[in-house]
Amino acid sequence: MIIKLDHVNYIYNPDTVEKVIAVDDVNLEIGGNSLTAIIGSTGSGKSTLIQMLNGLLKPTSGTVSYDGEVIFTEGKETKEQKKKIRDLRCRVGLVFQYPEYQLFDETVLKDVCYGPKNQGFTQEEAEKKARKALEEVHMPEKSILKSPFDLSGGQKRRAAIAGVLAMEPEVLILDEPTAGLDPKGKTEVLDLLKRYQREKETTVILVSHSMEEVAQYADRVIAMHKSKVILDGPTHEVFSHREELEAIGLGVPEVQAFTESLGIKDAITVQEACDAILQRQKAE
Amino acid sequence: MFRDITIGQFYPVTSIINKLDPRVKLCGVVVYIAAVFIINNIFGLLFIIAALAVLIYLSKVPLKHIMKGLRFVWFLVIIAIFFNLFFSDGDIIWRWWIFHMSRQGILRAAFFAVRLVCVIVGSSMLTYTTTPTNLTAGLEKVMQPLNKIHFPGHEIAMMMSIALRFIPILSEEINKIIKAQLARGADFDSGGIIVKAKGMIPIMIPLFISAFRRASDLATAMESRCYSGGEGRTKMYPLRYHKRDTVGYIVLLLFLLASIGLRILMQQFVTIGRI
Structure with missing residues (x-):
């Protein structure tokens, strides 16, 4: 499963005074059995980039293809295409920043079932997948029938991640999965992601601001600055460019x-x- | 879905209208709306349209942007036209079933549509050219005399400014939640009305929770900075009238007089196109 970006641009509010170029001519290939980290200072276009990877945002120009198939084709959106994009969103799971703010159901279990049920699984199948996902994130058995709003911060985060894992995506993308967690919560989340990636031999992409986390967990690093990809390669190689990284406010x-x-x-x-x-x- | 709510949002350019004191602009909206209903003939109508065109030109807000904001009110305009066009009595010129068109009806429909659009565009010019901070400062000042009868002018202005400030925040929040649920395979487009309404639950609950959380955070932040209502509170930039504001008031007065004049004068000369 390979996501390929070909000369991708994204512009917010085109043709107005508030026009912002968020992603500028990006060419990338991400996939395979790897954990990729995307680093970059605030406003460098990371979040926009990852939203294009699962079809939530349509690039202003350029193409994004998944598994050799171009996601957005020119012209009007047909019903068929809409379905295809929805299908893609299930195959490429995206966990947003502070995902616990999207929890809504009465119990953790029901909330995690939301994804699989949208995929068309029956209640029973969905529950089975949800329980499996909750197990993967080490949710204590006694918590899964609690209201998600009664959990601790770290548990809420893991419940929300389980909500995406339950859909069994082929590629998992996370936007700053450790933001706002305490050190223990951070390690728990990162360990579970690494283990998940190794066990399933799948692609995990995460956005991070902590160079320590990236150095310890990632196989590959993509550094963004001012909407462009400026460094891309194996973790050790990227961190050998100390001056460049310091110049864009990231460091080693x-x-x-x-x-x-x-x-x-x-x-x-x-x-x-x-x-x-x-x-x-x-x-x- | 909830994006591009341009109506009521400040458009950031520097223009002479932008720099005017908010009190002048508030007064201007009242005068303009009054003028729209004072005029009663075609010349008057052309006059207020021309005035609006000059205002838009001076404000440097692109016409395209204003039209985008109007998108949500076209529906209202069309309904108004429909009822005036087909149900007005007078010299009937066309009739079918319960519908009938009259000469007066056609005129009235045209007038009504133009008036409605003028009022909406005219009053939205206020928010396009005034920052929310300035707008509330102006409102507070205008309502100040009412303090004597214990009317909570400051509190109302503060509530308004918070409400206005929260429109973009909540619309951003709602977009974020929609995207997050879309990423979990949500489908907001298909299904009947009940399925669609049910589909809103995963958006509305997180939105309400987030709105309450933000409100409580804001209250704490305000209290920790010793906010205790309007009494004795000073302003960083108090409103002060400049020369241009005096000119603004004079222009408004002339505009009002001209509209009244057009109504009275044309009464004698024009018989067609009057309602």
Whole structure:
């Protein structure tokens, strides 16, 4: 399953004084068995970009194709095309920023069932999928019949993520899944995403502002600045462009900055830094 | 669906109308609406249309933008035209079943439509050219004399400004929620009216929760900055009249006199096109 963007542009409010170019000539291919992180400062076009990946936004120009098939074709939207896009949204799951604000049903279980039921599954099947998804996010058994508004912040977030996981998407996209969570909640969410990605061998794309998180969890990093993709590659390679990253207000993980002052290159996580330092001690 | 609600939203350009004191503009809306109903002949109608055209030109708000805002009121205009056109008595010139058209009816329908559009466009010019802050400051000032009879002018102005401020916030919120539910496979387009209404639940509940949360956050933020109503509260930028505002008032007075004059003068000369 590969999402391919070909010369994609997106402009908000075209032909008015408030015209904003949010995505500017982006070419990308994302897919396969990988966890990709999209980084970039606020307003760099990340959120707009990911909304085009599942057909929520139609690019102003350029094409987005999924699995070799172009999502939006020129001309008027037909009924058939609308159905195709809805179908696509089920195959490419998108979890928005602060997804807990979209919870609405009486119980967590019912809320998670919403997605599968929209896909056309029966109540029973939907419930089965929902229970499985809730298990994947480690929702305690006693919480799934509670009102989603009675959960803690971290649990609400995981319930909302389960709401998308229950649809069993082929590609999972998350917009800042850890924003506003405490350290424990952050680790829980990221660990579950990594595990989900490894187990299903699928594509997970996440937007993040924390270079530490990205260094530890991502296989590939895409850096955006002023609506353009400026760096794209394996995590280690992207973080080797320290000056560029600092110039656009992002920087590198703190541990990397620290170890570089010790003369150690390419250690972007605490674990790698430890190994490198120990190795050096041994050599000495 | 809820996007592009342009009616009642400030359009950010710098123009002479933009810079006018909000009190002048508030007065202007009242005068304009009065003038629209004072005039009663074709010349008067052309006069108020010309005045509106000049106003739009001076305000630098693109006509296209204004027309976009009108989209929601065309329906009203069409109904008004329909009833005036087919159910007016007078010199009947066409008749079918319960419908009949008269010379007076055609005129009345045309007048009514133009008047309605003029009133809507004229009054929306106020919000297009005035920031919500300025608008409420103006309203508060206008209502100040009523304080003597314990009319809560400040509170009403504050409520208005909060309500206006919340329109774009809530419309953004609603768009976000719609997108989030679309991403979960929601289908808001198909199905009968009941299915569609039920489909709104996943939008309305998060919206209400978010509106309450925002309201309570705002109340806390206001209290923690010692807000305690209008008494003794000063302004960072108090409203002050400039020369252009005096000119504005004079223009408004002349405009009003001209409309009255057109009605009285034309009464003698024009017999056609009068209602």
